[in-house]
Every structure is written in structure tokens, then in C-alpha cells.
Amino acid sequence: MDASLVKNINYEDTAIFFEGHFSSLKLVESNPQESGRPHSTSDFTSNNYLWDAVMDERIRSGHRLHLRGFYVMEWLPRSPGLFFTEQGRRARRQAEKFIIDKRSRRLTGISDHYTVYDPYGKSSMLRGGIGCVRLKDINLNGSKYWMFTATSNAVAHEGLPIAVPHEAYSCIIDQIAQEGAAFCEISGVIDFAPERLLSLYNQAHIPQVVLYVDNIRSIGHARLERPEVTAGIMFESEYEGRASQYASFVTFDPSRRGDLRDATEWIESEYVSSLYRGRIILDFDEQVKRFESAKFSLQETLSGDIDDNELRNFLSQFRRLGSVEAFIADYRKLLLTKNGATIIIAEKVINIGDGNTISAPVVIADTIQDSFKAISESQTPTDLRQLLESLVAETAKLPPDDKGKKVVGDVNMAVKELTREEPDNDIATRYLTKAKAVATTMGEVAAPILSTAEKVIGLLT
Numbered sequence: 106m107d108a109s110l111v112k113n114i115n116y117e118d119t120a121i122f123f124e125g126h127f128s129s130l131k132l133v134e135s136n137p138q139e140s141g142r143p144h145s146t147s148d149f150t151s152n153n154y155l156w157d158a159v160m161d162e163r164i165r166s167g168h169r170l171h172l173r174g175f176y177v178m179e180w181l182p183r184s185p186g187l188f189f190t191e192q193g194r195r196a197r198r199q200a201e202k203f204i205i206d207k208r209s210r211r212l213t214g215i216s217d218h219y220t221v222y223d224p225y226g227k228s229s230m231l232r233g234g235i236g237c238v239r240l241k242d243i244n245l246n247g248s249k250y251w252m253f254t255a256t257s258n259a260v261a262h263e264g265l266p267i268a269v270p271h272e273a274y275s276c277i278i279d280q281i282a283q284e285g286a287a288f289c290e291i292s293g294v295i296d297f298a299p300e301r302l303l304s305l306y307n308q309a310h311i312p313q314v315v316l317y318v319d320n321i322r323s324i325g326h327a328r329l330e331r332p333e334v335t336a337g338i339m340f341e342s343e344y345e346g347r348a349s350q351y352a353s354f355v356t357f358d359p360s361r362r363g364d365l366r367d368a369t370e371w372i373e374s375e376y377v378s379s380l381y382r383g384r385i386i387l388d389f390d391e392q393v394k395r396f397e398s399a400k401f402s403l404q405e406t407l408s409g410d411i412d413d414n415e416l417r418n419f420l421s422q423f424r425r426l427g428s429v430e431a432f433i434a435d436y437r438k439l440l441l442t443k444n445g446a447t448i449i450i451a452e453k454v455i456n457i458g459d460g461n462t463i464s465a466p467v468v469i470a471d472t473i474q475d476s477f478k479a480i481s482e483s484q485t486p487t488d489l490r491q492l493l494e495s496l497v498a499e500t501a502k503l504p505p506d507d508k509g510k511k512v513v514g515d516v517n518m519a520v521k522e523l524t525r526e527e528p529d530n531d532i533a534t535r536y537l538t539k540a541k542a543v544a545t546t547m548g549e550v551a552a553p554i555l556s557t558a559e560k561v562i563g564l565l566t
Contacts, residue, residue, distance in 0.1 A: 129430070146171050151257045155265060156189040159312055168295045170316055177269070177277060178254045180237040180261040181302075181477045186236030188263050188309040197233035236337045236354055237261045240391045242271065243301055250303065255316065259286055259330035266302065267291065267316040280323055285332035285360030288325045293318040319463070323453035332360050336390070338372065342383030353377070369395045419517075468506050469513045473497055476520040483524035489564055493520055496557040504552060509541050512554065515540035519561075530565040537562055 146169040150153040153171070158164045187193045242249045249271035257263025269277075277287040298306060298315045306313040337354040353376065357368040369388075373396055377383045385396040476497040480490060500516050503509035519536035522528050537558045544551035544558070 114374060125131070142265045145169070149172060149257075150174055150261045152265070153189065155257075156186055159186065159265070159314060160189065160310070162312060164295050164312075164314070166296050166314070170291075170293060170295060172255050172265075172289075172291040172316075174259075175255040175257050175289060175291055176259040176264075176330065176332065177267070177281065177289050177291070177321070178256060178259070178261045178264065178286045179251070179278075179281055180239050180336070180359070181252055181254055181305065182234070182262045182264060182265055183236035183238055183305060183337065184234055184308055184311075185264075185266050185305060186234075187232075187308050190234075190308070190311065192308070193232070193234040195233075196229045200229035200233065203229065231337070231354070235262055235335050237334050238305075238336070238389055238391070242274075243299060245299065252299075252315075255289075255291055259332040261332075265316055266298065266305075267318050268299070269318050269321065273318060273321045277321065277323055281362065284326060285334075285358065286330075287323050289321050289323050291316070291318055292320040332358055334359050334365075338377075338380070338385050338389060338396070339387040340377045340383040340385045342377070342381045362443075413550065469503070469510055471501070472513050472517050473501050476500075476517045479520050479524040484526075485524055489523065489561070492557060492561045493523065496520075496554065496561060499553045499557060503547070503554075508547055511543045512540045512547075512551065515543070516558075518556075523565075534562055534565050 110488050144508060147158065147164065148171045149158070150173050155170075162168070182188070232305045237254075240252050242251050244250075247269070250268045251271065251274045253267050253269050254261050254264035254269045277289065280287040293316045295314050296317055298313045302315070303313060333356060335354050335356045340353065353372060355372045356366045357364045359365060373385055377385055388395045477494070480493050480497070483490070485493065496516060497520065500509075500513045515536045519540070522533040522536065523530075541555055544554045
């Protein structure tokens with residue numbers, strides 16, 4: 106088993122992490138489209154060729170597939186297809202720059218046999234398509250289906266989601282329980298994913314399709330490959346000085362008896378509790394409650410059965426969320442989901458010079474990057490330069506709502522003015538005053554901006 110920390114989750118990350126689960130997850134789904142004649146059958150023997158065809162849209166709704174020698178697993182990719190995109194490959198390459206050193210390994214008690222990443226590295230791995238979920242059965246027009254994964258190499262997050270009728274499920278579930286996967290030939294029709302799964306398809310340019318199985322048979326034992334599942338959690342911790350949310354994932358072999366239990370016990374007691382003094386708040390399994398400390402189970406989050414007051418009390422711990430009441434009002438239809446799946450899609454790493462980086466929500470990251478670029482290319486006096494860099498860095502912590510965007514924009518305009526060859530201090534002061542006026546209404550999260558902006562104004566007057 107293997108586990109690592111994923112970077113701190115900001116306001117927009119949390120919002121997107123919640124997104125889609127009140128509004129889109131339903132108890133009853135529609136059956137796949139049955140009108141019209143299916144296309145000719147396409148045969149596949151590998152994940153790569155299969156996903157290439159899906160991404161290129163050579164496979165459309167109604168297309169019949171025959172998957173030869175695929176492993177059927179009961180864990181779904183948290184972001185189907187992302188692993189095979191250029192975006193996913195680039196993110197995994199980026200993660201190699203953020204491997205934790207040996208000293209940190211000793212603190213975690215992790216063997217040298219595992220590769221462990223720091224927060225930025227683990228975030229990149231999630232952006233690279235890592236992570237899975239396990240769900241209960243779903244109802245498709247009165248019939249019970251199970252959402253599984255078909256994968257040619259027994260790695261769950263690389264597979265294609267499949268909808269398996271309960272009758273077929275009954276024929277393969279014993280082998281899955283014993284061996285972690287069932288080695289099968291599978292036939293079915295491609296169609297759009299049930300609405301309940303749409304929140305998993307959170308990346309652009311990835312068709313939201315599932316294989317609806319109508320014929321499946323086991324063709325041997327699943328031990329040709331070692332099954333691998335990577336599942337994620339969220340936890341809260343104050344190890345950096347204030348209450349914040351983090352994510353981690355753990356890798357286990359579902360064919361090894363007790364490996365999932367050992368992995369979850371280790372990540373809860375040794376990793377989250379001992380190393381980061383935290384507590385798990387969301388788990389990864391709808392079928393079994395994995396963590397006693399989890400505030401929200403996957404079943405609760407998928408059903409939408411979370412009380413406003415409970416959610417309010419939880420969110421109020423995180424100062425960077427800004428107004429908790431406004432957050433709940435805006436996002437009550439949104440909900441916590443399990444696995445860090447969507448945490449990472451709104452975050453962008455910003456180069457701030459001298460090899461240093463910070464991260465910020467995508468919607469404000471480009472403006473913040475523009476500010477740092479202007480500072481780095483200017484001949485601004487050292488004392489002013491340092492204050493401007495500090496001010497811009499603080500704006501990266503703001504929630505990316507209308508107020509946050511306004512403050513970031515005004516600070517950017519002030520920076521641009523102050524980094525001109527002949528700056529107008531009065532114009533810059535007006536922009537900083539406007540930024541302060543909005544920041545004053547944002548609560549504690551904007552307090553550092555108020556004090557730093559005041560110091561900048563002091564230098565200009």
C-alpha cells in the first residue's frame with residue numbers, strides 16, 4: 106500500500122469538489138438508448154486503443170463493443186479517461202519533480218519501495234487520472250445495475266466504466282471478491298453515462314460514455330496481472346497552523362485478503378492522525394464505511410443527506426472559504442464527494458520567480474501570474490518590490506468569487522502601474538484603496554491583504 110498528501114484545497118476547489126452531487130445524483134436513472142440499430146461491432150484488447158477510439162469519437166452512442174481479455178473490477182475511475190489524455194500525461198510527468206526525500210519518508214514510515222510525492226506532486230498525480238470510487242447498485246428504469254470497470258491491465262483507474270445487469274453481476278462477483286477482478290470477455294453497447302455518474306466526467310474533451318453490458322463471461326483466473334486500485338480520501342488538519350482540508354490516496358491490491366483494511370487503517374492512524382494530526386472527513390467507498398472518524402460518508406454525499414447545520418459547522422472552520430453563509434446559500438445544491446476527484450481541476454501552479462511556486466484557482470491564476478511577471482521584469486525598489494510580491498501572494502488565497510476577482514484585478518492594476526518606468530503613485534493608490542474597500546467586506550481571509558496594501562500605500566505617499 107502507498108499513500109501521500111495532496112495539496113491544500115482552496116475555496117473554488119471545495120466548491121467544485123461539491124459540485125453536481127445534489128443536482129445530478131438521482132436514485133432512479135434512465136436506461137441506455139435503445140432506439141435504432143447498433144453500429145457494427147468493434148473489438149478491443151487494450152485500454153490504450155479503446156480510449157483512443159473513445160477520445161477520437163470513433164465510438165459513438167449506439168456503437169457495439171467486444172472487449173477481449175479484460176479484467177472486470179468493482180472500482181470506478183474517479184475521472185474516466187483522464188489518464189490517457191495529454192493533460193493527464195503531462196500532469197504525471199510534472200509530479201516527478203515533487204518526490205518526497207528520504208528524511209520525510211522516515212517520518213512517514215513508508216518503505217523505499219514506494220514513490221511518495223509532496224503536496225504538489227500528489228496533486229499532479231490526481232490531475233493525471235489517478236483514483237477510484239466504489240458505488241452501490243443503481244436503478245435503471247426499474248432494473249438493478251452495478252457500475253464496474255473493464256480494464257485490460259487490471260489497473261482500475263485506467264479502465265472504461267461499464268454498467269453490469271444484476272443477473273450478470275451474480276455470475277462474476279464471487280470471482281471478483283476472491284481474486285480482485287474477473288477475467289472476462291465482454292459485449293455491450295456504448296451510450297451516455299447515467300446521470301449519477303456525470304460528476305465523474307469533469308474534464309473537457311472526454312466523452313461521457315459507459316459500456317452497457319449485455320453479455321459477459323469469465324474466461325479464466327484474474328491472477329495474470331496484479332489488480333491495483335488507488336482510492337482517495339479527504340482529511341482536515343491544522344498542521345500548517347490553521348484548519349485546512351487536504352487529500353491523500355492509498356493504493357491496494359484487492360486480490361490480497363486484508364490489504365484494503367490494512368491500507369485504510371494505516372492511512373487513518375499512521376498517516377493522517379499521527380503524521381499530520383488530522384481527521385478523515387470523507388472516504389471512498391459507498392458500500393462499506395471505512396473510517397469511523399469520517400464526518401461525511403460516501404453514501405451520505407451521494408444521496409444528498411447532509412444537514413445544513415452540519416455542513417455549516419464543518420465549513421466554518423476554514424477561514425479561506427470567506428462567508429460561510431454565502432457559501433451555503435450558493436452551494437446548497439452542491440455536495441461533498443469522496444475522493445479528491447475533482448479537487449484538482451481548478452488549481453493552477455504559478456511561477457513566482459527564483460524557482461518558487463504557489464497555486465491559485467484557475468479563474469484568478471492568470472491575473473496573479475501577470476502581476477508576478479510585471480514585478481519580476483521591473484526595476485522597482487527592493488522594499489516596494491517585496492511588499493508587492495507579498496500582496497500578490499496573499500491574493501492567491503482569496504475565494505474566487507466576484508469579490509475575490511475584484512480584489513485580484515485591482516491589485517493587478519496597481520502592480521502594473523507601479524512597475525512602469527514612470528509610475529503614477531496616485532493611480533496606484535486609487536486601485537489599492539478600491540481593493541481594500543472590497544477586502545474589508547471579506548472577513549478574516551482578506552486581513553493580510555488589508556495590512557499589506559496599507560504598507561504599500563504608506564510607501565507611495
